[in-house]
Amino acid sequence: MFQFTYNYCDHIEYLHLLAASLGVPVKDNMIWLPRDLGTGYIKVEELANGLQVLFNECILHQPFLFHRNKSDGNGYTLRFDEVRNLKALSVKIGDIILEDNTAIYSGAFLSNSFSELQYVVNAETEGRNINIYFTNEWLDQYAGLKNEGEFLKTALTVPGSVIHFEVLTLAYRELMEQIFELKTEHPLYLAVLQNRVMLLLEKFLRNFYIRLTDETSGYGMSENDVKRMVQIEAILVKDMGVAPPPVSELARIAMMSETKLKNTFKRIYQYGLYEYYQKNRMMKARQMLNSKKHSVKEVGMHLGFKNLSNFTIAFKKEFNILPSQF
Amino acid sequence: MIVLSINHKDYRLLLQDLATITGLSYNGGDFIKITAPTGSGTIKMLQLFNELNVLLVDAVFNEALIYKRPQSDNRYYVLHFEDLYISGTTQSMIDDELLLKTNTHHALVRLTSNIFSFSEELPPGLHIQSIKILFDEKWMMKYLGLSSDTSVLQKYLSLKTESFDIEPLDAGYRKLIQEIWSIPQNDPLQNIYLQNRITMLIERFFTRLHEKADLVGGIFNLTQDEMQRLMQVEQSLVNDFSEAPPTIEEFSKMVSMSSTKLKKSFKEMYGNSIYSYYQKLRMQKARELLLSGKYSLKQTAEAVGYINTANFITAFKKQYHVLPAKLLVV
Numbered sequence: 001m002f003q004f005t006y007n008y009c010d011h012i013e014y015l016h017l018l019a020a021s022l023g024v025p026v027k028d029n030m031i032w033l034p035r036d037l038g039t040g041y042i043k044v045e046e047l048a049n050g051l052q053v054l055f056n057e058c059i060l061h062q063p064f065l066f067h068r069n070k071s072d073g074n075g076y077t078l079r080f081d082e083v084r085n086l087k088a089l090s091v092k093i094g095d096i097i098l099e100d101n102t103a104i105y106s107g108a109f110l111s112n113s114f115s116e117l118q119y120v121v122n123a124e125t126e127g128r129n130i131n132i133y134f135t136n137e138w139l140d141q142y143a144g145l146k147n148e149g150e151f152l153k154t155a156l157t158v159p160g161s162v163i164h165f166e167v168l169t170l171a172y173r174e175l176m177e178q179i180f181e182l183k184t185e186h187p188l189y190l191a192v193l194q195n196r197v198m199l200l201l202e203k204f205l206r207n208f209y210i211r212l213t214d215e216t217s218g219y220g221m222s223e224n225d226v227k228r229m230v231q232i233e234a235i236l237v238k239d240m241g242v243a244p245p246p247v248s249e250l251a252r253i254a255m256m257s258e259t260k261l262k263n264t265f266k267r268i269y270q271y272g273l274y275e276y277y278q279k280n281r282m283m284k285a286r287q288m289l290n291s292k293k294h295s296v297k298e299v300g301m302h303l304g305f306k307n308l309s310n311f312t313i314a315f316k317k318e319f320n321i322l323p324s325q326f
Numbered sequence: 327m328i329v330l331s332i333n334h335k336d337y338r339l340l341l342q343d344l345a346t347i348t349g350l351s352y353n354g355g356d357f358i359k360i361t362a363p364t365g366s367g368t369i370k371m372l373q374l375f376n377e378l379n380v381l382l383v384d385a386v387f388n389e390a391l392i393y394k395r396p397q398s399d400n401r402y403y404v405l406h407f408e409d410l411y412i413s414g415t416t417q418s419m420i421d422d423e424l425l426l427k428t429n430t431h432h433a434l435v436r437l438t439s440n441i442f443s444f445s446e447e448l449p450p451g452l453h454i455q456s457i458k459i460l461f462d463e464k465w466m467m468k469y470l471g472l473s474s475d476t477s478v479l480q481k482y483l484s485l486k487t488e489s490f491d492i493e494p495l496d497a498g499y500r501k502l503i504q505e506i507w508s509i510p511q512n513d514p515l516q517n518i519y520l521q522n523r524i525t526m527l528i529e530r531f532f533t534r535l536h537e538k539a540d541l542v543g544g545i546f547n548l549t550q551d552e553m554q555r556l557m558q559v560e561q562s563l564v565n566d567f568s569e570a571p572p573t574i575e576e577f578s579k580m581v582s583m584s585s586t587k588l589k590k591s592f593k594e595m596y597g598n599s600i601y602s603y604y605q606k607l608r609m610q611k612a613r614e615l616l617l618s619g620k621y622s623l624k625q626t627a628e629a630v631g632y633i634n635t636a637n638f639i640t641a642f643k644k645q646y647h648v649l650p651a652k653l654l655v656v
Contacts, residue, residue, distance in 0.1 A: 144517030152514050188529060191470050195525050202518045209514060234375045271647070279647075313589075318642075320419045320602060 002037050008071040008113040011044045011133045018042070020078040031172055047194040050138050051201075055108040055179065060121065068117040075113045076156065076206055080168065080176055081197040082106050083127035084238065092118040105110070106234055108166040108204055112156070120271055130176060134195055139305040143205075152209055166207055167230055167268055175200050181287055228254045229241040229268050232261070236273065240281045247273060276298075282318040289326045297325045328364075329392045335402055335602050337371040337381050337459055340539040344369070360385045367454075374521045382506070386453050396420075397443040401474060404461040406529060407503060409433045409456070409495060413447035418487060426485040430554070431561035435531055439483055441474070457503060458551040459524060469525075470532060478539050491553045493534060494560060497606045502527050530585040548591055555593050557582035557586070563604045567575060567611055567630040571604055612638070616653040623650055 006017045012029065019026045022034055030043040040058020047053060083106055091098045094115040098311075111117055137151075139145045145153045179196050186192060232254055236244050244250070250273065251258045262273060269276050281303050288299045300323075302313035315323045328347055332340060336356070345352035348364045357370040367385030371387075374380065380549045392474040404405075410432045418425045421442035438444050448454065458649055466472050482489050495503075506523045509516060558581055564582050577600070592600050615626045623633055632638035642650040 040630055142517075142521075143515075144513065188470055188532055191525070191529055191532070194469070195522065195529055197516065198522050198525070202515060202522055205518065 001065055003065040005069070007069045008073060008075060010075065011054040012046070015044050015054070017044060018249060021281050022133070035061070037064070044188070048190060048196065049142055049194060050134075050199075051110065051142075051194070051197060052133040053193070053197050054128065054131040054133070056081060057180070059126040060123050062123045063120060063121045064117065064125075066285070071113045072114050073113045074139065076110060076134050076220070076298045077112070078134075078171060078201060080108045080127060080130045080131075080200065081127060082168065082176065083125060083129075084234075085122075085124045087122045090120050092116070106168045106237075107230060108168060110156070110204070110208070113181055125252065128129070128180065130174075130179060130197075130200070132201055134201075147255075148179040151214070152205070155208075155212055155271060164203060167226065167233070169269055170271065170276070170283075171203060172200065173280070174283065175203075177283060177287060178250050181290060188290040225256075225266065226265055228256070232265060232273075233269060240277075240284045241302055243304065244273070269297045278314065279318065282315060285315055285323065289323060299323065307323045327390045327392065328387060329394070333396050333398060334503055335379060335462065337373075337379050340381070341369065341371060351401070362389070365389075365650075366467045371522075372520060374524060377461070378521075378524060379466055380520075381456075381458040381460075382523055383454050383456045383458070384507075386451060387448070387449055388543055390450050391448045391452075391454075392445065393448075394445040395438075395440055395443065395493045397456040398440045398640060401440060402460060403437060403466065405461075405528060407435050407436050407459075407527065408454075409450060409503075411635060412449070412452065412455060414447065415446040416452070417445075418490070419443075419445045420486040424589060425490060427441045431557065433557065433561065435489050435493040436492060437535075438533070441483060442486065451495060451496070453544045457506065457527070457538070459528060467488075470528070472532070479537055480517065481539075482535060487491075489558070492538065493531065493597060494557055496551075497598070497603065497610060498530060499527065501610060502530070502609070504610070508614075508617070515618070548595070552583070553592060553595065554655060556587040556588075556592055559592060559600070560596065560603075563600070565606050568628065574600065595639065605641070606645065612642060612650065613646065613653065616650055620653075623654065626650070629643075 004018060004021055004198060006014065009017070016026055017028060019031045022031070024031050024034055029045065030041060032041050033039060038058050038060040040056060040057040042054065042058070044054045085093075089098075103259065134143075139153055139156075168176075175196050179193065181209055182189065182192055182196075234284065235250065235253070245253075247258050247261065252260045254261050256264070265273055265276070271279060284297050285303055287296050288302065289296070291304060294302070295310060300308045303311065305311035305314075312323055315321075315326075319326075328344070330340065330343055330347070332343070334340075337607075341352055341358045342354070344350065345358060350361065350364055351359060352358045356372070357368055360367045360369065367384060369385055370382040370383070372378075372380040396430075412427055412430050412432055415426055415428045416432075420438070457652040463474060474480070482492075494632075502523050506520060506543075509519060513519060559577050562577070562580070572580065574585050574588065578588050581588065583591070589600060592603070596603050598606060612626050612630045615621045615629055616623075621629065623639075627633075627635045627638035630638070632641070639650055642648075
């Protein structure tokens with residue numbers, strides 16, 4: 001198992017500490033994982049408005065223990081994760097320990113420098129994530145969280161507070177996708193990146209604020225139900241080339257009736273089960289076509305369409321444009 | 327006649343100048359109310375934390391308005407988003423080039439700079455709806471990685487008045503502008519919200535400028551006159567949704583262009599075919615009406631030209647993937 005312990009700091013410093021511990025060089029604020037640990041990269045970009053964003057895409061070859069000590073600073077990390085093949089997850093935040101043996105985790109959460117954070121993930125975990133780092137000063141200066149916003153800021157600063165967890169809805173996934181799709185050669189690379197990062201942050205803070213102020217909102221269901229829905233969502237987006245299990249099967253996994261499953265899922269993710277699968281599938285299609293590496297036929301086949309014209313129709317329905325025109 | 331002569335970057339000073347000239351009351355704050363006899367409406371300024379100066383104008387002046395910026399070496403840029411129904415004539419002058427626009431709908435995005443002197447004369451009674459974003463070279467380098475030497479930008483600015491009609495205010499811009507105008511008061515996230523919409527407007531303009539780099543180089547096969555005519559088509563399309571728009575044949579007659587050329591050029595300029603563009607904006611309008619909370623589903627459907635509410639619901643769902651009734655609850 002690879003273990004890494006450090007004191008909370010900004011992303012650039014973190015990247016250098018991690019690189020030193022792994023024995024790999026940092027080039028242009030980017031590192032490649034050594035073979036024995038995993039395959040993939042970690043990269044940091046400093047945005048013109050003072051935010052730091054760290055993103056990585058990797059597959060682990062051995063378990064990884066991440067341990068972050070609290071520090072005197074006043075930093076925040078907003079993290080968005082898309083994870084696959086995670087078998088068990090144990091997270092410790094301050095004194096709270098969360099263990100989950102059925103963990104299939106995709107979500108967003110905010111942590112701060114006032115609490116310790118530790119987690120262990122198993123080998124073969126595959127994922128990508130986006131971490132946004134900001135400070136109290138940044139909230140004052142750039143986010144302008146004064147007056148009405150002061151209250152929001154106070155809520156963010158509570159030490160050791162429970163993680164502000166959000167499920168990864170389609171709107172988040174779309175923004176993440178746009179960030180990972182963005183090429184450094186884009187003439188407005190940093191501006192586009194900054195705008196997407198800011199939209200992620202806005203969306204998260206907006207939801208966080210709504211939940212703080214409106215008692216009746218939130219997901220209006222038990223934590224356990226939310227967790228099960230995250231699990232179901234992960235099954236739906238696991239492999240776009242294979243039709244998702246039937247609702248009866250999903251209901252069995254979620255240990256609830258089909259009706260309850262359908263309603264609960266829709267409440268959190270805003271779309272019906274199949275609709276949600278289909279939307280993600282089309283997003284994947286767009287991404288593949290965008291990469292210019294695949295023909296329309298290849299994309300259709302990869303996404304499990306036996307009949308190409310069905311793919312064309314589905315794509316047109318989603319984006320109002322034919323895949324061939326894309 | 328109101329004459330505003332500006333050689334600074336401070337919109338607060340501009341509001342002050344306007345108050346001094348017209349005798350309107352102004353307390354040094356973020357906005358000025360235009361009242362009789364000067365006119366009506368408001369002008370609001372925003373200073374965003376990433377050093378952008380923004381002016382939001384929704385006003386009518388009872389006198390002609392002249393706006394002048396001299397050429398200066400302390401370089402800065404203004405990105406204008408304008409939606410004007412011109413009755414009478416507006417005059418714009420960039421350096422030594424004069425552009426007149428008479429009785430037309432002007433819905434455009436354009437970038438000006440004080441590399442050249444600039445002046446504009448607007449006739450009395452004109453309803454001015456615009457957003458102006460001012461930034462300097464330093465900002466442009468820092469946030470967009472563009473300098474005044476960037477060739478795309480140089481080409482664009484050197485077109486002077488010819489650059490005016492290159493970028494139409496299309497559905498994508500309109501959506502962001504609508505969101506900026508409809509910001510709720512006391513929103514604790516107001517700054518982030520506005521900042522994000524404003525920077526998205528800027529991103530869109532510059533992204534499209536890059537995409538159209540060929541056009542700026544002169545390879546584009548539409549003349550300025552043809553672009554004007556296409557804007558006329560766009561204007562009739564979005565004018566009134568309660569009635570069916572003219573047919574392609576009627577449009578084709580109206581702007582004296584073959585229907586094939588019309589369809590092709592419209593798509594080139596606005597990125598959508600005529601009908602899908604119309605439909606997009608129509609649904610956008612419906613969404614706006616529903617969110618205002620003042621209209622029922624049926625009223626909204628009628629306002630955007632649906633006699634059959636069920637058809638409206640289907641069309642709305644198709645675009646927004648949500649039933650229109652859901653927006654009513656909010």
